[in-house]
Each structure stands twice: as C-alpha cells, then as structure tokens.
Amino acid sequence: MERIEDAYHQNRGHYGSPRIHAELKDQGIHCGKKRIARLMREQQLSARKKKRKPRTTNSDHDLPVAPNLLERNFAADAPDKKWMSDFTYLETREGWLYLAGVIDAYSRKIVGWSMSEKHDTELVHAALHMALLQRQPGAELIHHSDRGSEYASSRYHMLLHEHHIQKSMSKKGDCWDNAMIESFWATLKKECAQGVIFLSRNEAKNVVFEYIEIYYNRKRRHSSLGYLSPAHYEKRIIESDNDFS
Incomplete structure (x- = not known):
C-alpha cells in the first residue's frame, strides 16, 4: 500500500x-x-478527472456577423482606436464565474469589464457599457470580438451603432484574430488565479477587481510599452500632447 x-x-x-x-x-x-x-x-485513491470546462464561444447561430476589419493588425497610434472584447471564466466552489473584458490596443489597458455567474448578452453588454462611459471614444473606433452569439446579438450591435463604432469579428474558430485579449486572460489567470479554486464568486470578484484596477492597469509593467504600465503609458502621451500644444 x-x-x-x-x-x-x-x-x-x-x-x-x-x-x-x-x-x-x-x-x-x-x-x-x-x-x-x-x-x-x-484508500480512496482515484485518478483525477479532467475538469469539465464551460463552453464560451457559440458561433453556431443565425445572427449577422461582421467582417474582420482588424485582420490581426493590433497596432494603434492613439487610445480608443481599436478595442478587443472577449470573456473567460474562473473556477469557484460555488460554480463558474464569467469575466468579460474590453482591452485598448494602444495601451493594453482594460477599459471595461464585468463579472457574472452567467455568460450571456448582459455580461458582455455591461463590459462595453463601462468602457463607453469611461472613455467616450470617437467614431473612428473599431470594436473587435469573436463571432459568439453574445457579441452578435441585436442588443450589443445597437450599443455599438448608437456610438458610431465600427464592428469587426474574427474568422470562425480563429482565436489568433483576438490574440491581444486572449493574452490578457492568460496573464490574469497565471498571476492571480493559477492553481486557485476560489471559495466563492464574491472572493473571485474581489481578487479580479484588485488585479485589474489596482495592479494591472496602474502598476504592471509591459515590455511592449517600454516597461510602463498602461495608465502611465497613456498619461505620458497626454502630457506630451499638452507640452506640444
């Protein structure tokens, strides 16, 4: 034995x-x-079963989809020119917690996010609504997402249309078309949720809030931003514009 x-x-x-x-x-x-x-x-020893993962993207629907305007060109010369949206999940002892986010291609800043026990249109709509309230982008903004039913819904489309935002969607089943926010999910899970099963959804929400708003956006240095944080990178550009004017 x-x-x-x-x-x-x-x-x-x-x-x-x-x-x-x-x-x-x-x-x-x-x-x-x-x-x-x-x-x-x-001795109650048994092989650990692979955990069932929730299905996130459902592209098998009849809702209208947008062309891929981004074409994996993630470069942006100013804030609020290109946004990428997606959602993921975290495991808790109460069940899955779904997290939707909107990332700005220029600074890698998470400009909008929301959390819920359900992955539905309300989840992604709330993240986009937060981003719009915080940033108030111009009409030149391109919003990119996958072809999931949440992003293809009429409610989500109307919110984009009301703000004159151009809609872009990945090719079917191609995660690389939305690589920037996929990379953020990997970073978030590695740095604040790796090997962790949260006791409750509220505990997970508190951890995610602190990670995004206190650490990632304001403190975490990015090699692609010259080792500045997203907030510092944007602030530097604003200060340089003021000096020029």
Whole structure:
C-alpha cells in the first residue's frame, strides 16, 4: 500500500490502477491489477478527472456577423482606436464565474469589464457599457470580438451603432484574430488565479477587481510599452500632447 501511495502522489494523482500497476511492475513489485484496484478503492485513491470546462464561444447561430476589419493588425497610434472584447471564466466552489473584458490596443489597458455567474448578452453588454462611459471614444473606433452569439446579438450591435463604432469579428474558430485579449486572460489567470479554486464568486470578484484596477492597469509593467504600465503609458502621451500644444 505504501508503494501504491508513493506512485500515486509522485504522479500528482493522475494515475489510476492500470498505470499504478505498470509503475510498480517497473519497480520489480509483482502484484495483480485487481488487487491494486481494490487497495486503491480502500484508500480512496482515484485518478483525477479532467475538469469539465464551460463552453464560451457559440458561433453556431443565425445572427449577422461582421467582417474582420482588424485582420490581426493590433497596432494603434492613439487610445480608443481599436478595442478587443472577449470573456473567460474562473473556477469557484460555488460554480463558474464569467469575466468579460474590453482591452485598448494602444495601451493594453482594460477599459471595461464585468463579472457574472452567467455568460450571456448582459455580461458582455455591461463590459462595453463601462468602457463607453469611461472613455467616450470617437467614431473612428473599431470594436473587435469573436463571432459568439453574445457579441452578435441585436442588443450589443445597437450599443455599438448608437456610438458610431465600427464592428469587426474574427474568422470562425480563429482565436489568433483576438490574440491581444486572449493574452490578457492568460496573464490574469497565471498571476492571480493559477492553481486557485476560489471559495466563492464574491472572493473571485474581489481578487479580479484588485488585479485589474489596482495592479494591472496602474502598476504592471509591459515590455511592449517600454516597461510602463498602461495608465502611465497613456498619461505620458497626454502630457506630451499638452507640452506640444
């Protein structure tokens, strides 16, 4: 039993009885597969199952989709020229927490975000609404997203139309077309949620709020921004414009 436990924990709990049997056999320990399975059941040792991940993008719909105006050109010469939107999820003991965000291509700043236990039009609409209130962009803005039903909805389209924003969408099933915000999700999960299962959705919300508003936007240095934070990078440009005028 000790050898079984050692083999189980050395392989991070991913091995079931067939692999444990093979592991012990390589160590010169001869024991029947059925006996190993029985001993593992008695000690409540079982292979960790891959966690079911929620489906986020649903592009199988009949809603109208926009052309890809961005074409993976993420360069911007000023704030609020190109926005990219997407949503992801975090695991909590109460269930999934969905997080929608809007990132500005110029400064990598998260200009709008929202969180909910549901991934629906309201989630992404709230993130865009926040971005519009904070930034008040001009009509030259391009808004890019995937083809998910949330972003293709008439309600979301109307909000973009009311603000004269050009709508752009990725090619079907191509995450690279929205790579900038996909990269942000990877950074967020690595730096504030890696290996963490939050006790509640409220705990996750507090952590995400602190990460985005206190750390990422204001403090975190980006190599692509000359090792400035998004807020500092934008402030520098504003100050230079004032000096010029």
